[in-house]
Amino acid sequence: MIELTIERGLLDDNDRAAQVNRDRFRKAGVYVLNLMSGPGAGKTTLLEQTAQRLRDRLRMGVIVGDIQTSRDADRIGRHGVPVHQINTGGGCHLDARMLEAALDAMDPASLDLLIVENVGNLVCPAEFDLGEHDKAMVLSVTEGADKPAKYPLMFCQSRLMILGKVDLLPYLDFDCDAAIADARALNPGLEVLRLSSKTGEGLEAWTDWLVGRWRAVREGR
Amino acid sequence: MHEVVVAQQIVEAVVDTSLRHGGRRVRVARMVLGELACIDPETLTFAFMVACRGTCAESCLLEIRRLPLVLRCRECGAEGQRAGPVEPCSVCGAIGGDVLQGREIRLTTIDVDDAGEACGKEAGIEAIMSGGGLPSRFRA
Ligand SMILES: Nc1nc2c(ncn2[C@@H]2O[C@H](COP(=O)(O)OP(=O)(O)OP(=O)(O)O)[C@@H](O)[C@H]2O)c(=O)[nH]1
Ligand SMILES: [Mg+2]
Ligand SMILES: [Zn+2]
Numbered sequence: 001m002i003e004l005t006i007e008r009g010l011l012d013d014n015d016r017a018a019q020v021n022r023d024r025f026r027k028a029g030v031y032v033l034n035l036m037s038g039p040g041a042g043k044t045t046l047l048e049q050t051a052q053r054l055r056d057r058l059r060m061g062v063i064v065g066d067i068q069t070s071r072d073a074d075r076i077g078r079h080g081v082p083v084h085q086i087n088t089g090g091g092c093h094l095d096a097r098m099l100e101a102a103l104d105a106m107d108p109a110s111l112d113l114l115i116v117e118n119v120g121n122l123v124c125p126a127e128f129d130l131g132e133h134d135k136a137m138v139l140s141v142t143e144g145a146d147k148p149a150k151y152p153l154m155f156c157q158s159r160l161m162i163l164g165k166v167d168l169l170p171y172l173d174f175d176c177d178a179a180i181a182d183a184r185a186l187n188p189g190l191e192v193l194r195l196s197s198k199t200g201e202g203l204e205a206w207t208d209w210l211v212g213r214w215r216a217v218r219e220g221r
Numbered sequence: 222m223h224e225v226v227v228a229q230q231i232v233e234a235v236v237d238t239s240l241r242h243g244g245r246r247v248r249v250a251r252m253v254l255g256e257l258a259c260i261d262p263e264t265l266t267f268a269f270m271v272a273c274r275g276t277c278a279e280s281c282l283l284e285i286r287r288l289p290l291v292l293r294c295r296e297c298g299a300e301g302q303r304a305g306p307v308e309p310c311s312v313c314g315a316i317g318g319d320v321l322q323g324r325e326i327r328l329t330t331i332d333v334d335d336a337g338e339a340c341g342k343e344a345g346i347e348a349i350m351s352g353g354g355l356p357s358r359f360r361a
Contacts, residue, residue, distance in 0.1 A: 004239070004331050006235070006238050006330060008234045008237060
C-alpha cells in the first residue's frame with residue numbers, strides 16, 4: 001500500500017469559478033450582493049419591494065436560485081427589473097459555476113446592482129463563494145432567536161443581518177436583543193437592520209444601505 | 222446538508238490523485254471534518270459509498286477524523302475548546318470568539334495499492350462525470 005497526499009481542496013473548483021465571476025463584476029462595474037436565508041424568510045418579498053423603490057435610482061437586476069419553479073423570478077419580474085431564474089434541480093445552494101452560467105443570460109455591464117437570491121437554506125449557501133462583493137442574510141422573527149447559535153456559519157459570513165417580518169413581533173416572543181447579541185458574538189462587525197416588507201418599516205434604511213455599498217464599491221472603498 | 226455534493230467532490234479529488242500516480246485502486250481515503258462544518262458524517266459516508274461506484278475508489282473506506290471547535294476569546298485572548306460557537310470563555314466568561322478550528326472539510330491522504338493492475342480512465346473522471354452511482358438529479 002502507498003499513502004498519497006491529496007493536493008487539492010474540495011472547494012478549489014468553486015473558488016476558481018468565483019474568482020472568474022469576481023473579475024467579471026469588477027470589469028463590469030457592478031455591485032453584487034448574495035442574499036441568503038432559511039426557506040421563506042422573506043427574500044423574494046423584500047426584493048419585490050426593493051425593485052419598486054430602487055429601479056429609478058439604480059439599474060438593478062436579480063438572479064434567483066430555487067430548487068424548482070420560476071415562481072420567484074415571475075414575482076420579481078413584475079416590478080420592472082431584469083430577472084433570471086436558476087433551478088438547481090435538487091441542489092441546496094448556488095455555487096459559482098451556476099452563477100457564471102446565469103451571467104450569460106444577464107449582462108452584468110448593463111447593471112449597477114445585481115442581487116443574487118440564494119436557495120432558501122440556513123446552512124449550505126454560506127459555504128460557497130460566488131464572487132460577490134458582500135453576503136447579506138435575512139433572519140425573520142418567526143424563525144426564533146436561537147438561530148445564530150444553532151446555525152452559526154451564515155451569521156459569521158454576512159456583512160449585514162436583516163431582522164425581517166418585524167410587523168409580527170407583537171404576536172411572538174422573539175428576543176431581538178438576544179438574537180443580535182449572539183450574532184455579534186459570532187461576527188462582531190455584523191451590521192443589523194430591522195424591517196418589514198409588509199408595512200414598509202425599515203425599507204428606506206435598507207435601500208440606503210444598498211446605495212451606500214454600491215457607491216463605496218464603485219469608489220474602491 | 223450538502224453531503225451529496227461534498228461526497229462527489231471528495232471522489233473527484235481522490236480519483237484525480239490516484240490517476241496522477243498510476244491509477245491504482247484506492248483502499249482508504251482520509252479526511253478531517255470540523256465540528257462546525259455543517260456535514261453529517263454518517264450521511265457523508267453513505268453518499269461517498271454511492272458516489273464511488275464505477276471508479277478506482279469503489280468500496281474504499283472513508284476515514285473521518287472529527288476536529289473539535291477551538292475558539293480564541295476576543296476579550297482575554299485565551300484559546301481553548303468550546304462546546305459551541307457562542308459558549309462563554311472558560312477564563313473570563315466572554316461570549317463567543319474567533320474560530321481557530323472547527324470549520325475544516327479537508328481531505329488529507331489516500332492509500333492506494335502498490336501493485337496490481339492500474340485502473341484505466343474509464344474508472345476515473347469519466348465515471349464520475351457520467352454520474353457514477355449518483356441519482357440522476359445530482360449529475361453534472
Ligand atoms: N408578515 C410578514 N410576512 C412576510 C414578510 N415578508 C414576507 N412575508 C411572507 O412570508 C412568506 C415567504 O416569503 P418569500 O418572500 O416568498 O420568502 P423567500 O425567502 O423568498 O422564500 P424562498 O425563496 O422559498 O426561500 C410569504 O407568505 C410572504 O408574504 C413581512 O415582512 N411580514
Ligand atoms: Mg424566494
Ligand atoms: Zn476570555
